Amino acid sequence: MRVYASRVIAAPLDKVWSAIRAFDRLCDWHDAVLDGVIVDGKPADAVGAIRAFHLADGALVEERLLALDDGGHCLTYAFVTPAFPVDNYTATIRAAPVTATGATFVEWHATFDEPQGRSGRHSEIIADAIFAAGLSGLERFVTGNAR
Numbered sequence: 001m002r003v004y005a006s007r008v009i010a011a012p013l014d015k016v017w018s019a020i021r022a023f024d025r026l027c028d029w030h031d032a033v034l035d036g037v038i039v040d041g042k043p044a045d046a047v048g049a050i051r052a053f054h055l056a057d058g059a060l061v062e063e064r065l066l067a068l069d070d071g072g073h074c075l076t077y078a079f080v081t082p083a084f085p086v087d088n089y090t091a092t093i094r095a096a097p098v099t100a101t102g103a104t105f106v107e108w109h110a111t112f113d114e115p116q117g118r119s120g121r122h123s124e125i126i127a128d129a130i131f132a133a134g135l136s137g138l139e140r141f142v143t144g145n146a147r
Helices: 013-021 023-028 123-143
Strands: 002-009 050-054 060-069 074-081 087-098 103-113
Touching (some): 013 123, 023 050, 050 074
Antiparallel strands (some): 060 074, 074 087, 087 103
16 A cells, blocks of 8 residues: 655745654654654664654554655654554655745655555545644644644
């Protein structure tokens, strides 16, 4: 399964990327995330770092940073403790400048496998409630329109 969301954010790339790359600070801009901490003692920008956070429903999620590319404004992570009953979940969030306006284009996508007979069950939730909602929160955060 593959899910995708994107958004043009009316803020410069450096400001948007600074918020995204703070792997332990997803709670600053994603409304569904209550807190966040790196649990393995590594720096938040070290490949292999594991972030842990709680969702509004109390669920604990842990994700491992697989790649961080400051030049390409891209990071990739995978579930350690998933929020959903999916396997092989890998997600990437990437930012790029919109040169004509000074805005930033952000895209967030993931691939994963769902249990037999449940195909498509989580794709809408992840695309809309996680990715699209998260990008909306990111826009509010970087433009100063707090939640």
